[in-house]
Amino acid sequence: MRIIINVVLILTVLFGHAGIARAHFAQGTKLRTILIAPHEESLTAYVRAPLPLVFSDVVTSAQASSQALDTPFLYFEETGAGGRYRLSMEAIAADESAFRERLERALSWSQNGREIAARIVAMRVHPRMPADSFDSREAAEAAIAGASSGIDPVFGEAYVDFAVSLSPPDAAGPVAVRSAYPPLPIPDGVTIDNHIIDSRGDVPVSYTRPGQLEQPAVIDTSLWRTVGEFVWQGVLHIVEGLDHVFLVICLALGIGARGRLLWIVTAFTLGHSVTLVATFLGATPSWPWFIPAVEAAIAATVLYAAVAALMGRMDSILLIAGVGLLHGLGFSFVLGDLLGRDAPNLVPALAAFNIGIEIGQLMIIAATLLAVAFATRLSASLTPVLRAATLAGIAVVSAWWVVERSATLVA
Incomplete structure (x- = not known):
């Protein structure tokens, strides 16, 4: 006994x-979507990301120095429930090129170990994760085409959609993507998943990669990659x-x-x-x-x-x-x-x-x-x-x- x-x-x-x-039903799951599609002789990558992911270098630097976030695009406000940061739409309008450059540099692209230059072509800020789909070229373009939020979004809730032009040596070959900024400190109960879609083939393929892409994720037209990734996700889900x-x-x-x-x-x-x-x-x-x-x-x-x-x-x-x-x-x-x-x-x-x-x-x-x-x-x-x-x-x-x-x- x-x-x-x-x-x-x-x-x-x-x-x-x-x-x-x-x-x-983990309420703290944040989803980043990365979709690539052909465009003439090059590629366009469409990204929908939680806003903190494109400021992770600022956040990690502030945490290391125990200082406030050092960027003109964010400002601090006191509320009844405590302090929080907001994104300044006025600051973005005043220096849009700098904000676009931040988005442009958020992800690093490569093919066969060689870096691919990325040039931003469109962007849109949302106060929270949009309800509209972002799983095809047409849907992504429609999502980015509208006007950005007219109010200053709460930093931790805001999302940003943007498109970058890529010119790899082989537009049909595998492309690797990883985060170019240091990983964001994640609070307990919050997870990040990356939904990756390749729409270059006759039938689009997709898979999901957890984390902040510290290691490169390969984007190609292989359906077997999708199958393998989701088998692994099934194993992980029941084991964890x-x-x-x-x-x-x-x-x-x-x-x-x-x-x-x-x-x-x-x-x-x-x-x-x-x-x-x-x-x-x-x-x-x-x-x-x-x-x-x-x-x-x-x-x-x-x-x-x-x-x-x-x-x-x-x-x-x-x-x-x-x-x-x-x-x-x-x-x-x-x-x-x-x-x-x-x-x-x-x-x-x-x-x-x-x-x-x-x-x-x-x-x-x-x-x-x-x-x-x-x-x-x-x-x-x-x-x-x-x-x-x-x-x-x-x-x-x-x-x-x-x-x-x-x-x-x-x-």
């Missing part, structure tokens, strides 16, 4: 803080999603290395595949409370799985398929941010992401069963105790998640 209590306490300490901050990991561990511990485990996992897979696809077909509601409710329900399914495994009642294939339906919604929230529901290569990206999820599930199941086998070799009598302690710890943590995530529904 003491062993069970100790393991439960350890699990609670390790994972008790992985609550709503690790939910799938603690609620999904816990659920799969509960399935493995509740059933063990028996043939029925295959049927249960297949039911879960079919369930989440249905809702993952249905969400991208527009079959889910857009009510503001819907996503938080799904996240709370996902936490409840982990609690159910842990209790059912403890009681030896992990038998209902139909019920596990229903659990899969909820988890599929969670997967779709992430993929929607990564891919965009109007993006090219939607079908292969969906399929690749789903394959990645299955690979991740199999990895977790294999690791769990190997751990059980190893523990059994060490001490057959201790294995049931460790199994019960692990499931009890998962139950405690998931119960806390239910409470924490449910609180967002009434906040």
